Amino acid sequence: MAEQAEPQKLTGRRMVAIVAVALMAFVGILVETSMNVTFPTLMRSMHVSLDTVQWVATGYLLTVALLMITSAYLKQRFTNRQLFVTGASLFIVGALICALAPNFPILLLGRLVQAGCAGIAIPLMINVVVESVPRAKLGFYLGMTGLILMIAPASEPTFGGIMVAIADWRMIFWSTLPVELLILIFGWKAIQQYSPTQKAKFNWSQFVLLAIAFIAITLGFNSLNTAGWLSWQFLGGLIVGVLAIL
Secondary structure (H helix, E strand, C coil): CCCCCCCCCCCHHHHHHHHHHHHHHHHHHHCCCHHHHHHHHHHHHHCCCHHHHCHHHHHHHHHHHHHHHCHHHHHHHCCHHHHHHHHHHHHHHHHHHHHCCCCHHHHHHHHHHHHHHHHHHHHHHHHHHHHHCCHHHHHHHHHHHHHHHHHHHHHHHHHHHHHHHHCCCCHHHHHHHHHHHHHHHHHCCCCCCCCCCCCCCCCHHHHHHHHHHHHHHHHHHHCHHHHCCCCHHHHHHHHHHHHHHC
16 A cells, blocks of 8 residues: 655645544534433433433443444545534434433433444544644644543533523534534535545454443442442442453
């Protein structure tokens, strides 16, 4: 494969692509734990316990982590535009499911679908910056991506609180839905492909084992509040997680 030529100039189209992907990553991270402020309301309205309701945040983060593990494969196999459209589409579909969810299982399903946006957008943002920006300006733009990754989580509780004060928890999704649609339209034509794709083989066995490990360890630690350190729930989750990783 021919080595990719270093970009000599940051054109307007490339700048639009960077902004679009950065905004998609920001919105994807913004809704990660913004639902935390709604836990008491969700527990009452959907008749679930605290251990259960916290999965709207935990499940989101687990899905993001698992998708980010596959970022190298996704980068080789699919174009930047395909990943961008897929990430935005997952957010839009997930937001609609969450906003219309009649019960907790449907809400959790929507959150897992929506998490695909952040899992794809975060590594895509970094890849687009590295491929689009001249080497002399790379440090500045990578610093800006780091700033986005820090500002978005810090804004989550405030954003969630404002949406709940204005209406209710569903407003978190209704308010971000048109924003993601605009991002999709804004970045559709600007996203370019800078390196050729190739048919890479995905290692499903390793991915499934990592998924089992993450879920088992998370379930184990989540059981500490009710079961304790010496419970079979905690020790079993820890053992299964460690064995899966090994």
